[in-house]
Amino acid sequence: MQQPLRRFKAEFFKALGHPARLVIIDQLREGECSVQELQVVLEMDQSSVSQQLAVLRNKNIVDSRKEGTTVFYRVRDPMIFQLLDIAREIFNNHLIDTQAILAQLGGEGLGDGEALS
Amino acid sequence: MQQPLRRFKAEFFKALGHPARLVIIDQLREGECSVQELQVVLEMDQSSVSQQLAVLRNKNIVDSRKEGTTVFYRVRDPMIFQLLDIAREIFNNHLIDTQAILAQLGGEGLGDGEALS
DNA sequence: TACCAGCATAAAAATATGCAAATATTTGTA
DNA sequence: TACAAATATTTGCATATTTTTATGCTGGTA
Numbered sequence: 001m002q003q004p005l006r007r008f009k010a011e012f013f014k015a016l017g018h019p020a021r022l023v024i025i026d027q028l029r030e031g032e033c034s035v036q037e038l039q040v041v042l043e044m045d046q047s048s049v050s051q052q053l054a055v056l057r058n059k060n061i062v063d064s065r066k067e068g069t070t071v072f073y074r075v076r077d078p079m080i081f082q083l084l085d086i087a088r089e090i091f092n093n094h095l096i097d098t099q100a101i102l103a104q105l106g107g108e109g110l111g112d113g114e115a116l117s
Numbered sequence: 118m119q120q121p122l123r124r125f126k127a128e129f130f131k132a133l134g135h136p137a138r139l140v141i142i143d144q145l146r147e148g149e150c151s152v153q154e155l156q157v158v159l160e161m162d163q164s165s166v167s168q169q170l171a172v173l174r175n176k177n178i179v180d181s182r183k184e185g186t187t188v189f190y191r192v193r194d195p196m197i198f199q200l201l202d203i204a205r206e207i208f209n210n211h212l213i214d215t216q217a218i219l220a221q222l223g224g225e226g227l228g229d230g231e232a233l234s
Numbered sequence: 235t236a237c238c239a240g241c242a243t244a245a246a247a248a249t250a251t252g253c254a255a256a257t258a259t260t261t262g263t264a
Numbered sequence: 265t266a267c268a269a270a271t272a273t274t275t276g277c278a279t280a281t282t283t284t285t286a287t288g289c290t291g292g293t294a
Binding site: 235236237238239240241242243244245246247248249250251252253254255256257258259260261262263264 | 265266267268269270271272273274275276277278279280281282283284285286287288289290291292293294
Binding site: 086 | 124126127138140177194196197200203206207
């Protein structure tokens with residue numbers, strides 16, 4: 001594999017490497033979503049949401065469609081959901097490690113029997 | 118999903134967001150690999166390889182085993198290969214876009230009929 | 235035209251990441 | 265003990281990413 005392609009793949013994963021962007025993609029599982037709606041879900045201000053969307057757009061992960069003054073976003077390739085599903089499985093397989101790292105991150109870990117979404 | 122877990126997932130993807138680290142994981146498909154071997158494959162100096170391995174280790178993506186003075190690395194959960202496989206499929210589905218971005222990155226794109234690895 | 239809503243982009247400050255050079259650590263061996 | 269090999273960690277610095285805040289653009293409507 002050539003250098004540029006490697007860099008490109010890395011960029012792709014890097015685009016997924018942000019909490020807000022992961023939430024955005026997860027939200028888009030249910031179909032199109034306007035920036036406003038995302039803003040509510042993410043509890044972030046409009047500008048920040050737009051910026052994160054720009055990152056996903058630049059990596060061709062999402063597409064946008066304008067209707068009047070509102071813009072709807074959707075995932076370009078639904079296969080990305082499979083990707084996230086597998087990632088979730090990996091997390092579940094290593095729940096114990098995950099907890100350790102969460103603790104490290106300053107979180108409280110998961111409650112008894114609580115699953116990862 | 119709580120904040121800390123989101124951050125953790127993001128960290129996971131961020132760990133994959135580096136060309137060298139992707140090559141390392143791909144190399145580990147064939148099984149264990151010593152740092153030396155990785156050094157050769159990556160054409161990077163020892164220190165840099167160790168640093169990248171440290172990132173993967175900190176995210177629990179790889180494990181290491183010491184035998185004498187050499188350290189062997191392996192992937193913790195083979196399911197990560199599935200993850201990369203799906204990512205590859207996504208890339209292939211969007212070859213044209215990919216090419217555009219590669220060009221943007223200064224690469225030469227893919228040759229005629231050349232597949233992505 | 236004037237104005238507002240909904241998004242996008244820009245600019246600046248804070249934070250994190252990547253990289254290279256130097257230094258440490260660990261293990262085996264003379 | 266002294267030394268070499270293999271790997272890890274640290275340090276300093278350049279770059280990139282994140283976050284906030286401010287500004288710009290476009291489409292609808294009075």
